[in-house]
Amino acid sequence: MDFRDTSHSIGTHEDDYVRTNGVYTRRPAKSNRYLSAARLAKSTGEPSNLILKSLPAETCALLEPFMKTVMLTKEQFLYQEDGRLDFLYFPVTAVVSEFKILEDGRMVEIAVTGREGAIGLSSMFSGSHVAPNCTQTTQAGTAKRIDAANFERVLHSNPKLQEGLSRYVESYIRQISQKAICNMYHSVKERLCTWLLMVQDRCGRSTLNLTHEQIARTLGVYRPSITCIAQELREKKLIDYSRGGISICNRDRVEEVACTCYAELAWSSH
Numbered sequence: 001m002d003f004r005d006t007s008h009s010i011g012t013h014e015d016d017y018v019r020t021n022g023v024y025t026r027r028p029a030k031s032n033r034y035l036s037a038a039r040l041a042k043s044t045g046e047p048s049n050l051i052l053k054s055l056p057a058e059t060c061a062l063l064e065p066f067m068k069t070v071m072l073t074k075e076q077f078l079y080q081e082d083g084r085l086d087f088l089y090f091p092v093t094a095v096v097s098e099f100k101i102l103e104d105g106r107m108v109e110i111a112v113t114g115r116e117g118a119i120g121l122s123s124m125f126s127g128s129h130v131a132p133n134c135t136q137t138t139q140a141g142t143a144k145r146i147d148a149a150n151f152e153r154v155l156h157s158n159p160k161l162q163e164g165l166s167r168y169v170e171s172y173i174r175q176i177s178q179k180a181i182c183n184m185y186h187s188v189k190e191r192l193c194t195w196l197l198m199v200q201d202r203c204g205r206s207t208l209n210l211t212h213e214q215i216a217r218t219l220g221v222y223r224p225s226i227t228c229i230a231q232e233l234r235e236k237k238l239i240d241y242s243r244g245g246i247s248i249c250n251r252d253r254v255e256e257v258a259c260t261c262y263a264e265l266a267w268s269s270h
Contacts, residue, residue: 047204049090049144050116051168059154059161066150072096074140074209078119079131086129088151089119093141095202097218099134107134108220110179111172112195114202119143122169124152138218139203175265182261188221189229190259195219196239197255197262200248207245233257 052060072078072094079085081101089096095114099107110133113119119135129148155161182191192215199208212230216223230246233239238253239246248254255262 047092047115049092049118051118051165052090052144055164056160059158059164062154062158062161063146063151066146066154068145070143070145072137072140072143074137075214076137076140077135078137079133079135081131081134083131084129085120085123085131086148087145088121088124088148090144090146091115091117091119091141091202092143093139093203094137094143095139095141095199096143097136097138099136099218101134102220106220107217108183109195109218111175112138112198112202113172114139114199116202117168117172118165120148121165122172124148124155125166125169138199138214139205139209141203178261178264182259183220186259186261188219188225189232189257191219191261192226192229193233193238193254193258194262194265196246196248197251197258198265207247210246 052063055063069092070089072089072091078087078089078096091114093115095112096119097109098111098113098119100110101107120131123129123131155165182194186194195215195218196208199210212223212226216226219226230239230241233254234241236253238248238250238257240249241247
């Protein structure tokens, strides 16, 4: 059975953030909820990549001639493991997952990135143009794409760009570390709820275009497990689904079921 949905909106928690000179930062000692794409879009108008949005205007001007807006289709492979990394992607409305392939052929997601981040950025800091993992689009949408060679030239000659991007690389490494713990110690139900929240936060859509098979593959489990858990969550009115999509009906309750990784993996726009 596949998912689809009706429409349910994400709650608003805009008071958790403050805007200074066009840049959003998390207020100290406040809730550690995610700043979702939907909430930020409501505040700023058109969606944009938060890394690019946070850069100084003069730095953006250096990158802009090499940037191109592209459409990423669902389950499109951007890189294969150990493949050449020719482009970097800065998602705008798309969500992208990074996978490790296990010995039995299964794939397990180690990172998920939306408009808060970039795809391929860590390889630029390491000086490598080789993709360490398999990367695939989870939610179709737009992204800004830039040639890796041109980006590297600007990066090496611009300390402000290095400083601005290093913060995201640190959060990316934290996510991979937390994901490793999550995949090892937390239940499938907890991981499923955490993952649904993370994907929705990053794309801002009320309906996520997902199937049982896709979710099972992402979490590295068998499809019947996802089907049973999804049915249980729907009976409890936490989620709803039909062919091709899934929606979160009660975010607070889904957060209660999610593992603690949801709070640990929270991001802001810096």
